[in-house]
Amino acid sequence: MFTGIVEELGTVEALDLLEGDAARLRIHGPTVTSDAGHGDSIAVNGCCLTVVAVDGDTFTADVMRETLLRTSLGSVEKGARVNLERAVTAHSRLGGHIVQGHVDGVGTIVSREPSTHWENVRIAAVPEILKYIAEKGSITVDGVSLTVTDVDDESGTFGISLIPTTLELTVLGRNLVGDTVNLEVDVIAKYVERLLAGGKE
Secondary structure: OEOOOOOEEEEEEEEEEEOOOEEEEEEEOHHHHOOOOOOOEEEEOOEEEEEEEEEOOEEEEEEOHHHHHHOOHHHOOOOOEEEEEEOOOOOOOOOOOOEOOOOOEEEEEEEEEEOOOOEEEEEEOOHHHHOOOOOOOEEEEOOEEEEEEEEEOOOOEEEEEEOHHHHHHOHHHOOOOOOEEEEEEOHHHHHHHHHHOOOOO
16 A cells, blocks of 8 residues: 655666567666565556565566556557556555555646746546546545545546646656546445445446
């Protein structure tokens, strides 16, 4: 489990495609590797990955077909910056919200409007994801815990506001209009929907 509070910006050193629709991702991240070991979980742009090796300040993780299909990790290139967060521990503060690292799909940045002290960003999402997003609710965008400012079902978009710290310390400050981002909705919404449907989807 994660909190959506990014610990550092890592750098992709390699993405090697493997036989059988999988890949091996190697990322440089001194903070998250400081106490990482084989089998630990690290969120990469919001995707929970399992560490298979640590070499100094670099860790390696396997990326399965499901992750490549649902997220933007399959298109990252060498040198790309990525948001990194270690799994929460029992004595950690839950500064964001409960984040599983199980990405529901990708969205597309459709606009960015800078303001004096923050930036308003709009993201397009498919209806299957948008239905779980609520104004003033929580959303995880590339692993960052954010509050939804509004939802526009007609245009299929939702808004978020980014403070200077988020712009400076995460990839969201570098993303451009047209870029894809990983989205994870609040898991509570999905459980509520399933309960109301009597366990049937």
